[in-house]
Amino acid sequence: MKLTILGCYAATPRTFTNPSAQVLDINNHKFLIDCGEGTQVELRRNKVKFSRIQHIFISHLHGDHCFGLVGLISTFRLLNRDTDLHIYGPKGIKEIITLQLKLSNSWTNYLLIFHELDSKEPQLLYEDDKVTVETIPLKHRIYTNGFLFREKPGPRKLLINEISRYKIDVSLYNSVKQGKDVVSEDGKLIPNHWVTAPPDPPKSYAYCSDTVYDEGIIEQLKDVSVLYHESTFLEEHLELAFPTKHSTAKQAAAIAKGANAGRLILGHFSTRYGDLNLFKTEAETVYSNVALADDGKIFNL
Amino acid sequence: MKLTILGCYAATPRTFTNPSAQVLDINNHKFLIDCGEGTQVELRRNKVKFSRIQHIFISHLHGDHCFGLVGLISTFRLLNRDTDLHIYGPKGIKEIITLQLKLSNSWTNYLLIFHELDSKEPQLLYEDDKVTVETIPLKHRIYTNGFLFREKPGPRKLLINEISRYKIDVSLYNSVKQGKDVVSEDGKLIPNHWVTAPPDPPKSYAYCSDTVYDEGIIEQLKDVSVLYHESTFLEEHLELAFPTKHSTAKQAAAIAKGANAGRLILGHFSTRYGDLNLFKTEAETVYSNVALADDGKIFNL
Numbered sequence: 001m002k003l004t005i006l007g008c009y010a011a012t013p014r015t016f017t018n019p020s021a022q023v024l025d026i027n028n029h030k031f032l033i034d035c036g037e038g039t040q041v042e043l044r045r046n047k048v049k050f051s052r053i054q055h056i057f058i059s060h061l062h063g064d065h066c067f068g069l070v071g072l073i074s075t076f077r078l079l080n081r082d083t084d085l086h087i088y089g090p091k092g093i094k095e096i097i098t099l100q101l102k103l104s105n106s107w108t109n110y111l112l113i114f115h116e117l118d119s120k121e122p123q124l125l126y127e128d129d130k131v132t133v134e135t136i137p138l139k140h141r142i143y144t145n146g147f148l149f150r151e152k153p154g155p156r157k158l159l160i161n162e163i164s165r166y167k168i169d170v171s172l173y174n175s176v177k178q179g180k181d182v183v184s185e186d187g188k189l190i191p192n193h194w195v196t197a198p199p200d201p202p203k204s205y206a207y208c209s210d211t212v213y214d215e216g217i218i219e220q221l222k223d224v225s226v227l228y229h230e231s232t233f234l235e236e237h238l239e240l241a242f243p244t245k246h247s248t249a250k251q252a253a254a255i256a257k258g259a260n261a262g263r264l265i266l267g268h269f270s271t272r273y274g275d276l277n278l279f280k281t282e283a284e285t286v287y288s289n290v291a292l293a294d295d296g297k298i299f300n301l
Numbered sequence: 302m303k304l305t306i307l308g309c310y311a312a313t314p315r316t317f318t319n320p321s322a323q324v325l326d327i328n329n330h331k332f333l334i335d336c337g338e339g340t341q342v343e344l345r346r347n348k349v350k351f352s353r354i355q356h357i358f359i360s361h362l363h364g365d366h367c368f369g370l371v372g373l374i375s376t377f378r379l380l381n382r383d384t385d386l387h388i389y390g391p392k393g394i395k396e397i398i399t400l401q402l403k404l405s406n407s408w409t410n411y412l413l414i415f416h417e418l419d420s421k422e423p424q425l426l427y428e429d430d431k432v433t434v435e436t437i438p439l440k441h442r443i444y445t446n447g448f449l450f451r452e453k454p455g456p457r458k459l460l461i462n463e464i465s466r467y468k469i470d471v472s473l474y475n476s477v478k479q480g481k482d483v484v485s486e487d488g489k490l491i492p493n494h495w496v497t498a499p500p501d502p503p504k505s506y507a508y509c510s511d512t513v514y515d516e517g518i519i520e521q522l523k524d525v526s527v528l529y530h531e532s533t534f535l536e537e538h539l540e541l542a543f544p545t546k547h548s549t550a551k552q553a554a555a556i557a558k559g560a561n562a563g564r565l566i567l568g569h570f571s572t573r574y575g576d577l578n579l580f581k582t583e584a585e586t587v588y589s590n591v592a593l594a595d596d597g598k599i600f601n602l
Contacts, residue, residue, distance in 0.1 A: 013342050013372070015342055015345050037341075038339050040314060041314050044316050045316050060405075061401075061405045063371065063405060071313075071314070071338040074313075078313055092404040096401055099400060100362075100397055104363050106363065142404075
């Protein structure tokens, strides 16, 4: 899994900061998560191939998370895209996009498939042989979801030395990787665990933005490998966090700790702060493995 | 008049080129003309004070001319704007904006006044004591208007030496500037033209983008001081210009020449071209006073 942060600031795009958008690479898929104004330019700047994006997940309909979507869809059209595009987002997103395409007489020449969300329970949105994506219902001023990406367990790993020692035919390797016992060329039954090691533990990534501090999400996030949790504010502005339904760095860390996350990435910073290291320091009072998002930063998870 | 080009490229925003947007300064008014994606960032980059923008003119509903509008409106709200904002644009623009404000539950705390256009005849959109703005109906793939800004004639200029020679009381200066004859302190009738010179000829600016080559607009543009005319293509791609309802540099120059424009600014360049000087060279085969728009370029008209 590789995570590219395109934008990690709250509210309004500025000359040197971008609103929310990020690309998660899993096994050749590029999942775009949120799409603030200017995301298509940040995709270019970060050399993300447009054609590789087939699934876009929009957390909620505040502008800093979705105003770049119609432009990206239009640019795909101008570039003669022909592969389908799936958009997952709150009910209403289809009307917003199609109204603009209709009034500009610029229908896409590729298939645009909307998956509108209104459930308050976690929902499985996407599944293939390698990965699942589910919603994380969040509490914000309007209907909002986070997204939880989970790799499926991979095949067992062949122990090359052992497998040649036991003379196992190459044609059987695939079933060995699936965990099956096999018979060697000289007729012996070889238990699978003699010639394989367990697969790497599957990784998972949770995107939680925007949300008020909500311990209700901890159970769903249990043992997540990497948690991106919004921290719009520092504790010194705690009195702003609750009414605007945002979190502080310390609160984000408390969620990471409660969920036993492997790592916490903080983002969605209010543009009022000059020194973002204060977010890291504050979060580290509660939980140790903290990183700061930054526009253009890549995390190899 | 001062014209700041925020973006002058066609179709899709890129790392180093912006879609259509420009600010025309006339007598302390800042008129924003078109608002492609990223315009709010370009306004910041060019240090245009947001609060001074009270009138936004949208030529048509193709994304490269309007996808930045909802973000700008939202940012005005976040900055606690309290002055009215007037938006002039094609019918449908109100629905596009209000749908997004409604679904994000982010109504503006200032007054947003839409002036929706559907006339195919020139219309007076705005008038104050210094300036008028009227539409220039254009021919494009969808309903489109250019905009013609005209200064009103200013007051006559006082000839300071003459006015003191004839001993005219300071309290009369305003009526002298209005062209009235006056009586001097020693009782003589002084004809106005003895103590004043005519005002500077009023300037005018026409924005014509996007449009196919259309001689029908020449009469309305007659003697315009500065004409910004789209030139998406060079003549070598003339076969693309007509079906997409765009113009070439040479065609833009023919309009400038026909209208006896004081100056031609070319813009709305297709991003397929590496060397924009080819546009200038091509236009200069027809008309001599040609300039190229460029993102961030300022023209003192």
